[in-house]
Amino acid sequence: MSTRILEITQDNRYLSIHRGFIEIKESGDLIGKVPIDDINSIIGSAHGLVYSQSLLMELAKRNIPLVVCNQAFVPVSVLWPLDGHYNQSAKIDNQLKVTQPLKKQLWKSLVSQKIFRQGQTLEVLGLPAGAFYQLSKKVNSGDKENLEGQAAKRYWPLLLGKDFKRYRTGPSPNNLLNYGYIVLRSATARAVVAGGLHPSIGLFHRNKNNPFRLVDDLMEPFRPFIDLLVWKLHLQEGIDELTPDIKSRLVSILSVELESNDFTSSLLNHIQFLVRSLNKSYEEKKVLLQYPNPSLLNLQAILNG
Template sequence: MKMAFRTVVITQHCKINYQLNHLKVRTEDNIAQIPVNDISVLLIATTQAVITGYCIAELLKENVKVIFCDDHGIPVGEINGYFGNKLRNRCIAKQVHWDSKRTESLWQLIVQRKIENQGSLLSDLALNDTGFAELQATVAPGDSHNREAVAAKMYFPRLFGATFTRQDGANLINAHLNYGYQIFMAALAREIHSAGYLTEIGIHHVSSENEFNLASDLMEIFRPLVDRQVYEQRDKPLEREQKLALVDLLNDVVRINGHQSTVTNAMGEVTRQALDYLSGKRVELPEWVLKNEV
């Protein structure tokens, strides 16, 4: 099994094709060649790039996530292959019958880790983290008391200012957050698809209009990584440099369960452990202690 680790971002007019197991990117000034086995995500962040059908087909065979952006550089769609895992039918059959006690226990853990990571970020930035440890300690199975929402109401105003809300579409900070979250969502969807499961069937997110319910569930513990970067660039417009910084978070080194890993590989580890637990292959809940290596 290959260990792809690179996120390739295309930002200018070019032609992209496939040659001898390499992605070949030809611009007016240069030719770059990247081993396809190294690539986990290809983000085409411009409408001025041309990619051959043969190249797309070969990328899909290697399970590379291909994401397309609009003329503003915002992700609008992606391509998934049909044959991500030979055991896909068996995995999906398990997925639709996941045990409710296991889904509730896993969601409890996800919310606990998300609140823990939110509090840690506030503390790292010398901001007020009062109340987060107490909230984390009182998360019930399935988060039946909705501690996640309580934490969010405390967290975002402390991080981005008292008047900030996630519902304010005119606030540029939300554009930064949404862009970063979309990139993370796509990366997690790739891991889920690679494991042979559907992204549409989640454990907490169950919207019929959301094609990425399960990715939405699993990405919760990773959101503070995006939040940290957005905090650092919060006073800047969402332009090429800021978008690249958000995309490059996938290559950052974090500590997960006591060992160092890139964010992309940590996502793969979290996805595998979650699916093993939900499918009964793993008896105990994972730990998922995630620390930013800064």
């Protein structure tokens, strides 16, 4: 699957589909076109954008998410298909039948992985990481003690400085994190829909206004990979602005090769593997989640890329 993300940042663009190409026009003039087979997702972050009905139908057919963002690069809407998998009804039935104890165990697994990866992110940078490895082992069913939150309070000051506050509308590097998470969220949304699961039937996230609760659950263990790249961009290279080049580098995280127990594959593929393993967990009624298992040397490649 392609990792290419098409972002429309200029105002008053018209997007349509013609003979397998997404065509981009301004005032009726063709200014660019991209093969739709090359696209993983589309991000609309400009004003006055117009999309043809035929394009929206083709995006839905191919499970390509269209993410609409506000000025702070925070997603406010995502277009997703009603029918994304040949066995979708059965998959969603399994989702609806999942018991609360299994949901809590699945969330425990996701949180434990996230905290462990936060520890790895800090360790590869030569920062104190031991407490995160210990916390990752102490996560209980449903994370009732909110170790995820406790870890976050320690993590951000260590990673980005004691004055840094993680707010989606806050100063840089929040903008870099926002964009990196958009990339991750859109890739996860596509994997969820392609896997026949309903994105709003989550494990932990419960916001009634969030139609992508499952997506937000599943992307948690992958966030530290974005954080590591943002550390490099912001603190090592002094980057504060989201230029086209920086956006491209954030998108490239999906192509990073990460080790697993038996193989090496891209981050994008690992997201798909996690969704498949979630389906298997639902079917067999036990935790069978599959994650990448990168070494510190493997993560160093993100810094060297």
